Amino acid sequence: MSRRLDRKRAILVQRLSIAVAALWILYVLMALFNASGSTSSPRTGNPVLTNFSAIKGEIARIRVTQADGAYTLVKGDEGWVLAESGNYPVIQDQIDTLLAGLETLSWGERRTSTPERMSFLSLGDPREDGNGTLVEVFASDGAKTAEMITGRRNQYTYARMPDEMIAFRVRGELPPMRTREAWLDLDIVDIEPSAVSAVRLTDGSGQSVYLTREPGSDARSFRPAPPYQDYVVTNPLAVSTTALAVTRLAPLDVKPVEELTGRAVSRHISQTFDGLEIDLRAWQQDDGFWVTFRAIEAGEGARRARTINDRAEPYAFRLTEYDWQEFAPDISRLVEPAAEEIAPLPPSDFQP
Secondary structure (H helix, E strand, O other): OHHHHHHHHHHHHHHHHHHHHHHHHHHHHHHHOOOOOOOOOOOOOOEOOOOHHHHHHHEEEEEEEEOOEEEEEEEEOOEEEEHHHOOEEEOHHHHHHHHHHHHHOEEEEEEEOOHHHHHHHOOOOHHHOOOOEEEEEEEOOOOEEEEEEEEEEOOEEEEEOOOOOOEEEEEOOOOOOOOOHHHEOOOOOOOOHHHEEEEEEEOOOOOEEEEEOOOOOOHHHOEEOOOOOOEEEOOHHHHHHHHOHHHHOOOOEEEEHHHOOOOOOEEEEEEEOOOEEEEEEEEEEOOEEEEEEEEEEOOOOOHHHHHHHHHHOOEEEEEOHHHHHHHOOOHHHOEEEOOOOOOOOOOOOOOO
């Protein structure tokens, strides 16, 4: 009986010890992010960028700096572009979210004023290899009109002024700004798989093939067409994969086409039942796997082709190696010439 009581007391003591330790950790965390002992501040409720509403119409560029690099959003005549990507257009919704966020962002609770603790809130100065994000706003004359360092921890957004060591939780939303590529509007070609009627391929060895299918047929219905009608499909899955590759075109990055070197290693021309053609070339470069493409459309309208070419023709687009391979297949692994029929030899006693 006494042993059972001793065991219960030991379990109780253990649980109480865990509870005390948890409370102590909670206390330390609260002290860590509220070194002054108070979350109230005269700033609470006020805009983070006090003059942003007044200068919003004069903004010419926004520079975002992180420890591993920086990029610049520039307001052009036809919309916002990314300077470091050859002035490629950015996603308008994200720009709208950024501008609205910068205008409405307000100070919340004060968190800490200890420099060593800024990194816990992702507010380290990126110019000193810190983990925060520096946002700087410039007018058309080059003057800096607003700036802040911001960061996220869990579901909360934090901010501070670059020349101050006072961190606040802030109220409002900002778009993700961690990577330059996340801003690029790379949704250029929108073709349904059922719309693709044919594909013409030329691989690195110079071998070519033309594949077609009938309207309403499935993805594995592509067959060699004249002048390749005597070829046979050896890998139906690989044929359908490359034939419909344009419907899955998903670029990761972009750069001016002038930065490509050498020659394209393959050509992939997709055709749709309603007359749109995407002429794509695949390039293998030291910095990855790239494609260039242009659209061709018959008729006076040709609106789809113009829309695509306005965005695509001046640029090269980086793909994953896996996706790139779909545009640069080895044709000998897709089809092969049909074996020639050889007439059987006549019997030995055959008399003409």
